[in-house]
Amino acid sequence: MFSKQLLQNLFFIVAIGILGYISMNLYRENNVEEVKKSPYPLFVVKGYDLVRFNENGQKIYSIEGPEMHHFDDDRGSTLSNPFLTHFTITDRRDWTARSDIALVNEDQSLITMNDNVVLTKFNQEDEKTTILNTSQLFVHDKGEKVTNDVWTKIRTYPNNTIEGISLEGYPQIGQFNLLQDVKSYYETIKDENHP
Secondary structure (H helix, E strand, C coil): CHHHHHHHHHHHHHHHHHHHHHHHHHHHHHHCCCCCCCCCCCEEEEEEEEEEECCCCCEEEEEEEEEEEECCCCCCEEEECCEEEEECCCCCEEEEEECCEEEECCCCCEEEEEEEEEEEEECCCCCEEEEEEEEEEEEEHHHCEEECCCEEEEEECCCEEEEEEEEEEEHHHCEEEEEEEEEEEECCCCCCCCC
16 A cells, blocks of 8 residues: 555655646746847948958958948858958959849858849859859858859850759869759850851
């Protein structure tokens, strides 16, 4: 009898403890105040020119444009009409990108360029070699990699064009791959000296 009574009491104590724990968690979840994010930026910069350097003090890239809104939370910074210039180790222009708007996350590890994005990769003689047109572009790892999941058109001058969805590119080495619905075509250029 004694052991049966003791087991029943222990069962009730454990059951009450579990119910108490669940009740406290539900109470805490329902009564936690949501921190509302301010719709206003922490500061606004007119005519911005952001420059990022590596650990050796060499310029990696610069972004310039007419207006930047910086938020003091996970929204990071919003840049209007950004023009990004990525540099080689010898401080020469390697590639550029522009768009209508860009978002830079809080730790500056990702730049999201949106609307009318144009990336231009230059060859060693600084002539246009590759032009990429799309509606969104993610710039990762200080510009070492670019990706997206939307339609993209890549034109390698003078006459090769590739279109498709889901870009994965490495602009520094001039490698751009489309992973879905890829169409490629070659345009011949007429020689204007011969009819």
